[in-house]
Amino acid sequence: MPVRNRDIAMRFFPIFIPVAVVTIIVVYLFFSFNQRAARDIIEHDELHNIERLKAVSSEDLRSVIADLLILSDHNKDLGSVSGDGGADADELVREYLSFSVRRGVYGQICYIGKDGKELVRVNYEGGKAVSVPSSELQNKSSRYYFKDTIALRRGGIFVSHIGLNVENGKIEEPKKPVMRLGTPVFDSKGDRLGIVLLNYLGGEFLGKLKRYHESDLSKLMVINREGYYLVADKSGDEWGFMYEEKADNTFQRSYPGVWRKILQEKDGQVYSKEGLFTFATIYPVLDALGWKGAGGVKNRRYFLRIVSFIPARTLGMQMDARGYIQGAGLVLFAFIVLSWYLARARARRFNAEDKLETHIREEHR
Numbered sequence: 001m002p003v004r005n006r007d008i009a010m011r012f013f014p015i016f017i018p019v020a021v022v023t024i025i026v027v028y029l030f031f032s033f034n035q036r037a038a039r040d041i042i043e044h045d046e047l048h049n050i051e052r053l054k055a056v057s058s059e060d061l062r063s064v065i066a067d068l069l070i071l072s073d074h075n076k077d078l079g080s081v082s083g084d085g086g087a088d089a090d091e092l093v094r095e096y097l098s099f100s101v102r103r104g105v106y107g108q109i110c111y112i113g114k115d116g117k118e119l120v121r122v123n124y125e126g127g128k129a130v131s132v133p134s135s136e137l138q139n140k141s142s143r144y145y146f147k148d149t150i151a152l153r154r155g156g157i158f159v160s161h162i163g164l165n166v167e168n169g170k171i172e173e174p175k176k177p178v179m180r181l182g183t184p185v186f187d188s189k190g191d192r193l194g195i196v197l198l199n200y201l202g203g204e205f206l207g208k209l210k211r212y213h214e215s216d217l218s219k220l221m222v223i224n225r226e227g228y229y230l231v232a233d234k235s236g237d238e239w240g241f242m243y244e245e246k247a248d249n250t251f252q253r254s255y256p257g258v259w260r261k262i263l264q265e266k267d268g269q270v271y272s273k274e275g276l277f278t279f280a281t282i283y284p285v286l287d288a289l290g291w292k293g294a295g296g297v298k299n300r301r302y303f304l305r306i307v308s309f310i311p312a313r314t315l316g317m318q319m320d321a322r323g324y325i326q327g328a329g330l331v332l333f334a335f336i337v338l339s340w341y342l343a344r345a346r347a348r349r350f351n352a353e354d355k356l357e358t359h360i361r362e363e364h365r
Contacts, residue, residue: 011343019335027327042217042315043269046278046308049215050267053306054280056212057205058287064181064200065157065285067103071096072183072196089120093131096122100129107165107178108199111185114150114192116141149182149195158182159285161302162202162230164242171242177202177230179284206231209306218278218308225303227251227259233309251307262305275312281305 074095096109100122111120118137123130140146149158160180165172182197206222210231213220222231227250228241240249252259258277261270266281283303 016339113194221307
């Protein structure tokens with residue numbers, strides 16, 4: 001008598017179901033373990049990346065502040081310099097030209113008198129340093145950076161926020177991010193003479209952060225305390241605070257939930273529906289000089305936020321479950337075939353035994 005499918009099915013499920021349940025549990029646990037391990041590696045790498053960027057920023061600004069102090073210290077006799085030129089002015093120009101070319105990171109090096117009039121200015125662009133003629137020197141007495149710097153004590157340092165350079169009331173094109181650093185100059189009697197001002201090319205600072213951002217998965221963003229982008233995935237979103245039409249291009253507008261988390265913590269990581277955000281707060285001056293060294297620094301509490309962002313889609317690709325599902329499917333398919341053969345063999349044996357018992361009973365009648 002042929003084996004009926006119903007008899008096979010009755011024996012198939014008791015064999016297959018326990019094996020299937022164990023297989024699914026094992027695959028799930030294996031996937032969960034590997035997913036957690038992969039996530040831990042990603043989180044660690046992103047935190048390490050952000051810490052490296054913090055170190056880069058502090059070392060960079062420490063070097064710039066050292067340059068500023070060197071320039072001011074080398075020019076103790078600046079009182080004799082005037083905007084009309086002269087031997088002292090010529091000597092100062094030569095020093096600034098040499099320093100500008102050698103360092104290559106300062107868009108301008110200026111000596112400004114205590115009345116706000118530029119006495120010497122050297123511009124640097126495209127690998128060349130040029131001294132500005134006295135007829136083109138400007139009065140900076142109304143600019144915030146002059147007012148803040150001239151009011152500092154001896155040894156005090158002014159550090160501005162990073163913004164786009166403005167000349168004659170207009171944003172310079174092509175865009176030139178700058179960070180201004182200044183220190184007051186005093187003569188041997190302690191009389192205030194003016195200030196030395198560096199226009200540090202902020203593009204160098206931001207560019208260095210981009211270069212040191214060693215991650216194939218994440219995108220780098222640098223935002224200021226108001227949430228405006230200095231570095232963004234889309235360049236059109238950058239420098240929103242400098243343009244009225246871009247006033248809404250902020251991090252908090254794009255990621256409000258993440259922004260609230262960033263406001264609560266200086267450093268950390270947060271997952272959202274958009275992906276993984278790793279962030280750190282950098283205090284350029286405090287990180288460079290420490291609290292004690294930054295005591296005489298204007299805007300020493302100025303900070304930026306560095307954010308690395310891995311989109312959810314990229315995270316999903318790194319922790320894709322499809323391979324595990326396919327593997328489990330192949331194993332289950334093999335168990336289905338094996339279980340079916342075992343069930344059929346048992347059904348045949350049962351039928352044979354049943355047939356034998358029936359035959360024996362009939363013979364004993």
